[in-house]
Amino acid sequence: MSEPxxxxxxxxxxxxxxxxxETGVSxxxxxxxxxxxxxxxVGFHSLIAKPFFIPSISMMPNLLVGDRLVVSKYPYGWSWVxxxxxxxxxxxxxxxxxxxxxxxxxxxxxxxxxxxxIKRVVALPGDRIAVVNGQIVLNGKxxxxxxxxxxxxxxxxxxxxxxxxxxxxxxRAADRRLYCELPILRETLPNGASYWIIDHMRQRLDNYPExxxxxxxxxxxxxxxxxxxxxxxxxxRQGLGGPVPLADVGGRAEFLTFSFDGSESxxxxxxxxxxxxxxxxxxxxxxxxxxxxx
Numbered sequence: 001m002s003e004p005x006x007x008x009x010x011x012x013x014x015x016x017x018x019x020x021x022e023t024g025v026s027x028x029x030x031x032x033x034x035x036x037x038x039x040x041x042v043g044f045h046s047l048i049a050k051p052f053f054i055p056s057i058s059m060m061p062n063l064l065v066g067d068r069l070v071v072s073k074y075p076y077g078w079s080w081v082x083x084x085x086x087x088x089x090x091x092x093x094x095x096x097x098x099x100x101x102x103x104x105x106x107x108x109x110x111x112x113x114x115x116x117x118i119k120r121v122v123a124l125p126g127d128r129i130a131v132v133n134g135q136i137v138l139n140g141k142x143x144x145x146x147x148x149x150x151x152x153x154x155x156x157x158x159x160x161x162x163x164x165x166x167x168x169x170x171x172r173a174a175d176r177r178l179y180c181e182l183p184i185l186r187e188t189l190p191n192g193a194s195y196w197i198i199d200h201m202r203q204r205l206d207n208y209p210e211x212x213x214x215x216x217x218x219x220x221x222x223x224x225x226x227x228x229x230x231x232x233x234x235x236x237r238q239g240l241g242g243p244v245p246l247a248d249v250g251g252r253a254e255f256l257t258f259s260f261d262g263s264e265s266x267x268x269x270x271x272x273x274x275x276x277x278x279x280x281x282x283x284x285x286x287x288x289x290x291x292x293x294x
Contacts, residue, residue, distance in 0.1 A: 045084040047073055051257070052107065052118070057165070058222035058229070059105070059118055061151050061182055061196050062284070063253075066158035066260040066276070069284060071107050071251040076100055081109040081250035092247045099124060099246065100218055103193025103286035105253040108220060110240050117240070118253060119230050122189065123219035130210035131232060134199045134225060137210070138190065145185040148196070152179040157262025165227060166200070193286040199225040205232045217243035253284045 044050075054067040063069070073082050077097035080090050086109075100106055100121045108117050123129040128139050136143040154177060155161045161170040161180035169181050188194040199206075203226055213219050220240060222228025233239020256279050264274035 042084050045073075046082055047078065049073060049254075050084060050251075052116070052253070054118065057159075057227050058224050059120070060159075060198055060224040060227075061153065061184065062105075062223050063118065064153075064159055064259060064276075064279070066262055067279065068257045068259065070254050070257060072254050073251045075252045076106075076246065076249055079247045079250070081107075081248055086114045092245065094247045097216075097246055100249065100252065101193065102189035102191045103195060105284050105286075106218075106220065106249050107251045107253070108240065108244055108249050110235060110244070110248060112235060116250070117220075117230075119220035119222055119228070119240070120195070121218050122221050123213050123243075125213055125215050125217055127213045127219070128210055129208075129213060129219050131206065131208035134202075134206040136187070136221075144188045145197070145199075146188075148184040148186050151182045151184050151196075153182055154178070154261075155180055158260065159262075169200070188289050192288040194289040195223065195286045197223045197225055201226050208232045211242065213243045216246045218246065218249065219243050255284055256280060256282045 049070055049072045052069050052071045054063045054065055054069070057065060075098065077094050079092075079094040079097075080086065080088065102121060102124065104121045105118060106121060108119060109115065110117060122136055122143075123138060130137045132142075135145055152173070153159060153161070155170060159180065161178070163170065166180055166182075171179055171181060173179050182198055183200050185197050185199060186194055187197050205225070205228075211219075219231045219242075221230045221232065229237060229239040231240045231242055231244060233241075235241035259276040259279040260271070260274045261276055262274070264270045
């Protein structure tokens with residue numbers, strides 16, 4: 001009799017050489033991915049839109065310290081000031097430039113500075129503008145300023161209603177909270193753009209001699225007329241030094257996203273209680289008033 005055959009080992013597929021090797025992280029690929037993501041974010045902020053933070057009271061009552069908003073970069077074309085980071089030498093060139101409309105709220109970077117200012121367009125190229133006792137005179141005609149009911153703005157850490165800036169306007173209401181009683185005027189420009197301003201005291205910027213706005217320039221003012229370094233103020237006083245070149249205008253304010261009252265800290269748990277809930281998503285384009293005779 002023949003001996004039984006020895007059992008054979010089950011057949012196995014050959015292991016590919018690649019899978020036998022230990023798989024490692026490609027740090028070069030990871031770095032390339034992060035760089036592309038960073039470039040996409042910077043490109044979006046420079047060309048399309050970016051968030052903006054309000055640090056001053058110059059645009060009260062329409063913009064408050066602590067407001068966060070979105071600025072679109074494309075409405076007036078692109079220039080040196082459009083870039084999120086000003087690493088290249090300043091240039092006066094503008095690509096696909098366009099002129100803002102009366103009443104637009106714009107971002108501007110004044111000459112000799114890399115800081116963003118936010119102001120309102122009140123005069124366009126070719127206009128003659130003066131300010132007489134706080135009232136704009138445009139092309140020889142006073143711009144209407146209608147008195148509206150005062151605005152009782154809650155006092156908080158971002159809006160303390162400093163007695164030096166708003167003398168006699170802070171009061172305690174029946175609910176025991178402190179408020180700032182802001183006198184409101186409604187200003188309406190020739191295209192019907194209508195918005196609130198504050199002009200509550202007499203000061204030197206209430207009068208500005210008539211000047212003609214050159215081609216490719218605009219004249220900008222803050223809505224808080226007594227506390228705004230704008231086109232009425234010289235560059236050496238941190239103003240805009242007269243009409244502003246369109247190449248220095250970097251975008252248009254569109255809407256608020258949220259607003260903090262100043263009580264927040266680094267701790268995210270404090271952010272909810274610090275929100276000013278009635279300000280989120282407010283549109284920042286001026287309303288257009290009905291024009292008589294049209």
